[in-house]
Amino acid sequence: MTFTRTVELDGHIIDSGMMQQAMGIVMDLGGDFDVEQFDVGRQKDEPSYCRMSVSADDRETLQEILHELHQIGANLTDPVDARVEASPADRVVPVGFYSTTNHPTDVRYQGEWLPVEDIEMDCAIVIEETDDGPRASTKVLNGIEEGDLVVTDEAGIRVKPPERPRDASGPFGFMQGGVSSERPSESLIEEVAEALRETKADGGNVLVVAGPALIHSGGGDALAELVREGYVDMISAGNGFATHDIERGLYGTSLGMDMETMEHPRKGHKHHIYTISEVIRAGGIAEAVEEGLIESGVMYECVKHDVPYVLAGSIRDDGPLPDTITDTIEAQNAIREQAHRADMVLMLSTLLHSVAVGNCLPSTAKTVCVDINPATVTQLLDRGSSQAIGMVTDIGTFVPTLAEKVLEADDDNDDN
Template identity: 70%
Template sequence: MTVMRTVELEGHIIDSGAMGRCFGVVMDLGGEFEVEEFDVGRHKHAETYCRMRVSAESADDLRAILHELNQNGATVADPRDATLEAAPDEQVVPAEFYSTTNHPTFVRVDGSWVEVSDPEMDCALVVDRTEDDPVVRTKVLNAIEKGDLVVTGETGIRVEPPERPRNGGSSFGFMQGGVSSERPSASLIEEIADEMRAVRDEDGTVLVVCGPAIVHSGGRDALAELVREGYVDALSAGNGFAVHDLERNLYGTSLGVDTESLEHPRKGHKHHIYTISEIGRVGGIEAAVEAEIVDGGVMYQCIRNDVPYVLAGSIRDDGPLPDTITDAIEAQDAIREQAREADLVLMLSTLLHSVAVGNCLPSTTKTVCVDINPATVTQLLDRGSAQAIGMVTDIGTFVPMLADELLEAHR
């Protein structure tokens, strides 16, 4: 027996490709659609409206189609309130719970649309009725508490993917980032610098996600200058980045290699573990700075300028440093808090750590991804940001060029 529902699309749905994607979803999943109303916006600021009836052979097939349409911005016409079910146990969600995107999302509760706070992908939606007005939040599955009112199904949910502006815009415009090593790096770096200045002028937050390659390739001093001059408001990294930054200060090496002469000093391969030992001996990075054991570098500037940092550990870590968060869930929560505060994120030559941060970001956060490997940049841009720039270049070249652009007036 054929079942059907009517859905609506509204906005710059032609320019952004949303309408075409929705048509494709219906056909790819074996359904059919009939456009009942189509009103095209006739100037660059006007929105387009499309109303279509979607049909499928079974309720399960239709549910699958509606789910995919919802992810692409379509809303069921004449919406009802979202379906809420109590979580049966700690860290257990009801069957058919709604799995989130990182796009701006609204949930219909008690007849009104409520915006979801802190949108994040791959979470559940939980409705809190303890306030005067209902509040809807994203929750990771391990944070679900027994009795939480969890949104299930597709009813009463509206997703608003960012749209492509008709007047173009800067390199941060909708999905204009692309990936190419032949793009004009100098002009892109200038735009990134302008964005960083704008964020600072508006008291926003620039989050930098750092990989050890920054130290290995010679970008460490330039990044430290950016921290010192107030262009970096938060830092996220793994144990390795901090160790090699500190090793560079204590021994002049990174991974045992002299970063100036590229020579291998005797016992240089042990410098990273010696560094961890020395920092651990005094009780951590801040203590090492206060004791003047460490007197330069990125971590030094973070301490001296009160720039908060999160060092998230992994199974690969030596040591690790006392400052490194070794509990994975605790590290996730710390990264999540950073990501929610960020207005601009620079992901610098670290695939896995950048993916971890990217998973916590709403799609509206501006993101810059830089790596020498094109596949890395592509994967990071595919995490769901609609405002991203990807640059395939040596990080040891990029960071000094960015610092020169930002700090020329200070020198």
């Protein structure tokens, strides 16, 4: 006996490789397909459309194939209402619950398609009845409450991956090439700067995810300038980043190394713990700025210009600073709130924080990940952040060059 369902793909399915992926999935999982309709877009900005029937010898295999096709944006042509089931207990989801991608998603409920709010990968979809009608949103497993109406299976779910046109048009422009350490970094940084300016001009929010290496490599002043000039709306980092940024202002060192001479002064290795102690004595970073203890740096500019920051702690942290969130779940929720508001994200030389933020981002957020270590960049992309572009380069060169190009454009506009 053969089991068959029909799916459709539309958009730039040839340029993005979606068509090839779909056929590969069916064959790799032991199924068969028949292309019933295939309309090829003949212009660069013209989408394509494919309808194909997918079959397998048993229902389980067909379901597995449909699940994999669904993840890349292939949707059933005969949608039905999503299946929902009440959660039996707090933090317990029904068996077979639908686990989200990070792509824009709709769920069909009571005959209508509802956009899923706050989309991110690896979450459940919960339907909530409100005075204004039903709404759908994501919830992490830890946030599930007894009685929540949780969507199960793929039925009634529609996923829409970002478009990938042939040219550099569309929402991602230059972001077509994945990871690169060979493309001319100067021109690519200029394109990142242009995307940053466009995001701000359109009223979007820019989130910077920063690691301590940014301070060690001398990029702190440039990032502080971008904060001061209004190009950074939020910062996500850890205890180490903030500590070494403040240490540099207090002692001229970062992790004990003199930032001017690149030497290690006597007792320099104690500067970071002295820094933490002084900030604790003041009551926090904002209090230390107000009393004049902190007079420069990224954290100083954040306080002075009301730029919110999340410092997520780890088991390794010294101190930590009073502002550092040491509760893991609380830190996740704070990061998640930032990620949901971000239209563009710069991930600067931090593997753990980049992956953490990347897990919370929708695929519609422009994401640039920069690190001297290729593993950091590839791990982010492998994790599922298909919208990210990776640059393998020195962060101490990237950030100052980016700031220079962003602010140069401002000067040119002022002259005109």
